[in-house]
Amino acid sequence: MRGSNVLKRLYLLCSFLFVTSLWADELESILSENKSLLFDYQFQSNELQSDILSKSWINPVTVRYGKDYTTRFKTGTIDTGNFSVYIDQPIFRSGGIYYAIKYSGALRNANRADITLQRRQMIGDAVSILFQLKKIRLEQQKMRYQVKNDLIDIQQKRDSYEAGLLDSSFLDQAILKKSQDETALLEMKLNEMELKQRFSLLSDKAPEKLRLPKLKLIDKQSYTRENLELKRDSMRALEMDYKEKVTWAKYLPTVSLNAQYNNGDLNPLFPSPNLNEAYYNYGFSVSMPLDVNAFSDIELSKVEKLRAATEVLDRKDTISEEYDWIRNSLGILDRKIALARKDEKIYGNLYKVTKNLVQAGEKTSLDADVMKNSLQIRKIDQRIYSIDKQIQLLKLYIRVENVL
Template identity: 35%
Template sequence: MHLQKLLKFSFIPLVLVPLFLSAQEKNSVDEKILSEDRLNLFKYNKDKNEESSSKLKKDWINPINLSLTKSKSDTSNTLKSAININQPIFKSGGIYSAIKYASATYKYTDYDIDLQKKELIKEATTMLFNLNILDLNIKKNELLLKNANIDVDRKKEQVLNGFLDTSTLDNAILDANSIKNTLADLYYQKDELILNFSNIASGEYTSFDLPVLSLVDEDIFLKRNLELSKAKADVEQKDYYSDMIVAKYLPTVSVEASHTQYHEDKDDDISNENIYSYGLSVSMPLDVRTFNDIETERINYLTSKLNLKNIELEERNFYKTKLSKLKMLESKKKIAQDDYKLYDSLLEVIIEEKNAELKTQSDVDTLQNSQKIKSIELKIYELEKQIELLDLYSKIS
């Protein structure tokens, strides 16, 4: 087979593109890799966050109190119903801050749920890649075992003919057994990983196409970074909450209203008497802990701003670390490509010498197996690069 055809899968260049492949495109990372139960858990968390946020936005609205009282004495038997309202209409900016705080809290929790979902998709997809890498490593070690067995047969013949001592044959047998042990470990690792994959995946690993990811630009990675978005929402959340705490110790204007109705009482001749009252009240708490409370929330806000700064630095360095890892894998891949080309040229010579009866079929088989091993290594390096890109994918929206 021509070199370019053999390397068609293994050579996928890294390119800078505006964003990762969309979820609708073929071979892209898709949430459908997760089981329906796992996806439903995230959906329920989203719904819960929606309801919690809606409730939080209404927290500044006091409930209307309804009461029904029946009292009985020696001289009367009274039934009374009442409606009471005590509603703040001005809290020195606290109402506005409470609504904005609810929105910021919703965003913070929403980003956190998205991160958890992305992390689980990454975990499942990483296992999918690793299962395919295990399959390739099994094929690679099977080829190594074939070469080891050829070497054992060759050395056995040389020992029997008196050209080598038995220690050389013993070393060859030990090498073959070492590969057999490696294969046993790989089969176990594959079985274990299949079971772990089935815990969160929606199907068998063989039913999924491998996604093909490309590299994003650093600025876009930071702009769409979920960790940064979550940290920014936390700063916003702490800012509005700090305003709410300040407003708690400033004047509050409230509307007060009540309606009391006395229902018919035959003994006292009360017939549906109504009593209405309404008014405004201004209140402001005087608390010796005011400064401490306000200062605590101010410190929390400043801490969140520093945390945002640190996360931005960490995400920049994370991106650079991934770039470095990708370059390392590309270098290893280049070495394997050079080796493959070398085997390709050597194989032509060995086949010609075999046809001229200067080399044996085992010489050809050994070289062909070695060439196939290099082809497999190229595919493994490409899948390892995809896993590194997957780590970046799991961080962006």
């Protein structure tokens, strides 16, 4: 039994990966060229900044060439040239060099995860708009059926009112209901225009030509393991851990190697056989700063480390709650679909009965049209709820890595 559960999990995960990987081929480039370029530049900038930071412990080599002229002597103008190379390089910082390199790597990975998350969120926004466009078109279709029923209701109430069988207030309510539904239909059209405008800000593609994905629910363990927000926060925690060690090392002894190469002209008026034009100076130094803010600086780095570690724990709780909430909302939507499907069967049977009654002369064709329109409305409701499920699943997708 346990083995079957494991196989079921693997099947769901593989299905999710397969479906979304197919979707990736089509929607990976959904963002406009400028938006994609901006993310590419962010990735490149992060890599270059991290490379610079990882080598920041290496001091620059100073190369200098100079030429001096003097008219001090009566013999005329005398010029002397000098070329020098100077190095002052720390070779031991009580572990600070090692942890500085580790710190730059953790910072690189944290920023990379954050940029990837931003990109996924933007893609998710664009795909969410595509789902909303499809949903609002279905809602407009549904509302048109409702307006048809409103017109039938007005006609039936007008006939009853003219026959003296119904009070005028019922006819007024029917007319008002039709006006409200038509207004709602116009609002939907306006919302559709707004969604298209929002999509154009993210993508330069035609929304009607893009195929929507069919997302499935990934299991909680895989969602947690691949969650980009958790990976980013974990890298931030590791980054703060290395930063604390770098801060400690900053106030411990440092051993530096210094060397200088000089090649300069000797003053021709003061020749000396004991001097060389080219020579070396080299040595080493041991230093340790005595800073009144050292303790506070170290304590601050420790607090930042603890805060980052706590944020990881908090993120895990948030991820768990988000996943449970989405899974529960999917359950509610499934129940809505089941109810709409049940109503569809009821209206289907009523429509058949009403058509038979129309043929028997006991009902009018308008009664049959009402049942037919209501049947179509409940069919559309099922499709709308299915889109709502995809929008909920999309919230999981944009936070998950390796499922693009």
